[in-house]
Amino acid sequence: MRSDKEKPHAGLCRVTFLPKDVSAFVERGTSIYDASIKAGATINSVCGGQKQCGKCKVVVSGGRVVKGNAGILAAEDLRAGFVLACDTFVDGDVVVEIPPESVLGKGKILEGKKTPTELADDLAGKFPFDPLVKKAYVQPEPPSTESNIDDTHRFAMAACKALGVETAEADLRVIRRVTSTARTNNWKLTATYATLGQRGKIIRVEGGDHETENMGLAVDIGTTTIVLHLIDIHEKRVIDIESKYNSQTKFGEDYIKRIMYAQEHANLAEMQSLIVGDINELLDTVCARNGLPCRDVLSVTTVGNTAMHHFFLNLDPGNIRREPFVPVVNFPPPVRAREIGLALHPRAVIYALPGVSVYVGADITAGVLATGLYQNEELSLHIDIGTNGEIVLGNREWMVCCSASAGPSFEGSGVKHGMRATEGAIEDVEINDRYEVQFATIGGTRPRGICGSGLIDTMAELFKAGLLDRTGTFHSVDGGPVRADEDGTMKFVLVPAEKSWTKRDIVINQIDIQDLLRSKAAIFAAAEILVESMNVKFEDIRHVYIAGGFANYLNIENAILLGMLPDIPRERIHFVGNTAIEGAKLCLLSRKAAETVHDIAQKMTYFDLMSNYKYMDYYQKALFLPHTDLDLFPSAKRYARNND
């Protein structure tokens, strides 16, 4: 109701969004989508208002609008009175209703592990506790005629001795404060020491004992979500966790769209400030909730794909989408909070962890650190499935990696009723002999759509039920559950209108199936390329680590059945969750871990699939259920035979 008392602005149109009842004043001709951003009404969009995804469906319930001609809404949507928010332009005061399926809800974000004690356990036996930024309370002998070395050196020597380091330069601002701080605190001082390259620096001086007041952040800058862990470094404890959607999403769900937007509008700085603003917001929330001063946060480790790290550091991401696909930097130097605009201690050090290439970023290197793949004697495979599927194969001797353009279908994009793993998403599906559907939704609500794990289940269950053949084509039998849409597209109704939140059927159709098939084929073919290139076999792989966005909710049997994961003994497959943030936390607490992640990034050999002539071959063979070569998937043979 916040806008009720606002006066209409001369020449501007008021756009009100229901059911939230928020509004914005915009110029005539503004799209409803842009107005929704201004009003703070969160409309779902995958393409970022580019008239491509068809997700921003709304109903104009009052006022004059001009409709565009994108023509991507289905006939039934048009009949139901829907318009695309990004393709409809206000022509006066307007009232807009946002239907449930177009609301961008608070999601099921993979925030990582929470229990307070386990950071110490994580370190135990792997890395020594030796934080990148640490504190030492020191009480050097005050100066005298006999001992008249300078204040800075007196303080630094005491700090180095206490911390067991050789020497440390002090920041100029520390030097400027050391004399008065020492004198007013009778030489009882706390030094903050930060690792910076080979040697360290003293970045802060405090009067008195503040040794225990040392907080750090591990931040996972995801394309979709930003996750922040506030760490009590001294106690090796996670104080709190918070997450939110990446505010850049309004400029496109995938980062390629955001890069294009940033370049077209020459506003890279805005892209950075959105991420920085998100992190500051999360930081504010956790610090306020725990009654802790943001200023005591002295170190940050960040992970994210290469594009996100470019945005975060305000680096030109243009070459991420231009041949020969070269990042500005894979090993970003440590930078200070004030250089980036993070609202921590201004001299706090930010360690953006290193990546391998444009398509294999710090989220993967940190993930490999967390799983320990890099030190396994046995062959291991790390799979992180998101818009891209990043895959690492290796052991303690060698590591190879690649990135498959899986497309965003597992994140719900491009699929008719696909959605992110937020409230109301179907995440678990079973279909019985009578084609009856059992499902579970996130939050236990009525279903709004289907998220990644739900899509895999649906497809696998349809295959098992004999409703899909090996090419992924629907078997339609008269009177059967598979029917043609009005435009002739075959579909299966998962939830009928009367049971859905949206009051409309939730379906999966032939187009969706083909899309999902391409995604899973891309991932499996990528894994095959790595395996073959290194002259090993899938059965040699002792550990498969499934990391990333939907790893925790994946039905492993179904994923194998579809030919997305190799058919190996199930006990070898581990769901490892958000390994990126776990790696970031290890680095925060152990310099050795940070050095190791550098070694990992350096050691990993990147395979560019696009320039690999075999890849297309493998991909084509994987476009079947489960695969052309059934011998690769013995577990799936019986279903495959049924469907031949």
Added chain:
Amino acid sequence: MRSDKEKPHAGLCRVTFLPKDVSAFVERGTSIYDASIKAGATINSVCGGQKQCGKCKVVVSGGRVVKGNAGILAAEDLRAGFVLACDTFVDGDVVVEIPPESVLGKGKILEGKKTPTELADDLAGKFPFDPLVKKAYVQPEPPSTESNIDDTHRFAMAACKALGVETAEADLRVIRRVTSTARTNNWKLTATYATLGQRGKIIRVEGGDHETENMGLAVDIGTTTIVLHLIDIHEKRVIDIESKYNSQTKFGEDYIKRIMYAQEHANLAEMQSLIVGDINELLDTVCARNGLPCRDVLSVTTVGNTAMHHFFLNLDPGNIRREPFVPVVNFPPPVRAREIGLALHPRAVIYALPGVSVYVGADITAGVLATGLYQNEELSLHIDIGTNGEIVLGNREWMVCCSASAGPSFEGSGVKHGMRATEGAIEDVEINDRYEVQFATIGGTRPRGICGSGLIDTMAELFKAGLLDRTGTFHSVDGGPVRADEDGTMKFVLVPAEKSWTKRDIVINQIDIQDLLRSKAAIFAAAEILVESMNVKFEDIRHVYIAGGFANYLNIENAILLGMLPDIPRERIHFVGNTAIEGAKLCLLSRKAAETVHDIAQKMTYFDLMSNYKYMDYYQKALFLPHTDLDLFPSAKRYARNND
């Protein structure tokens, strides 16, 4: 004439200064001295307007003033209508005449060596040419699908290879520019590499070949004068030299007064900005004069006493004048130009060279670097005479140093007609048998006063002429050249009124002589302490390096005759001029030199004379001409006998 068109300000008094005809509007009650600073009229002052030095004599030729009661002007000055500018306060519009002797003139500043070729010669055989900041033009292979390492690393690797260094991190701002600069310049790039601690950093990227455009500054931040050398690093050549008085002088001629002022008025930042402003002004001058962009200045080495370095870096100098006399820092870290406010390239690196203690600063360590004392096999003595006399004794094995409070008399302060070595100063004096005076002035003008070397000559000549006895007391014979002042003080007229610029007698009196005696005794006693402490003898010293402000103009025989310098073979005594800036230049051009000056600072043992019980003893013995112990000065014996 700049103020003629200004309207009188309500309630403010206009103070006009002649002969320059500049004026300022000030509050009623403002001192004429403060008004002169505002008007930009440079009145001479040693104490900085503290009513102590009596140098700021002016004549009020119109308007109402209120006189204070400092009472330090001589009767003759009062009769001549002089008032002290710092002790006279405006009470309406006022016209003030500044007499010649109160004008702060452009001085004879010891700017160091000038000839273009000799920097290379200086380095030759001492240090390798390996500048602290260097450039490399590189043309790495552009990225391709086969070679897709990141842009930063590609650039940094090429730079490191060209420069023969192992690795280098790049500044974030370099990383932000590397991609576009490389792409628009077809991977023809120039890297600027700066030594920072053990490893270096790339601080700048330019498109194209700019390898030769690398300038540096060597700056001597003296208490009195600031000297700047603009160096073409690539050519190992001094491009230009400029100097000016330290603008802090208005707050006191000696730094103790400035520290007090900064503390009383809590404006340390102002003290810094004055020095920074001076350096920027000098830089502007030399860059404009040579048509060079200030932005291509990428490195700076500074020398100065410890107090000046504190002011320059905006560090609290309070403990420089408070027991136990501890500096904030002796080894300042390299800082960037933007941190200090120098108008060079913002990421240019400033290396403030290290000092030893509160009273032995970077000017001395750099001087020792320049003379090579630290590597001499034979025993050497380094003497730098200014307000303090800093003395270093040592060889390649060990070095000891101390600082004697010589007082400012050699700089003309506290001496009736003493003045700085500026235009019109008597710098060379001879007195013959008939007590006739021959003299030379700086600039060849009529004399205004006597500078340090002139004072030493005068005293020695008076001694040789039998007009001073061994205690420094005037022989006054009726009708002789030594006469009593009206207040009974004995004096010798060096220049009669009719021959002087000031139209008044230029004299040296008994009080002046005692002052000079104390100064020379302080220096010699300090040298004795070092010599005795190390269990050596003056005759063991093979090299005496006379450095500092008036070293080039000192009559060595006279200095020995007075007992200021040890009586050793004259060929062992070297006038080395401004060794501080020579040392600074060596560091700019050779990392090894910079490392060596650090070693020197670390190796030198500081002797605190104030806590040395023997020092007062030695000092008392040196309060004679030349000394109590005549055996120390065989050369002076015949004059001493005459005067017994």
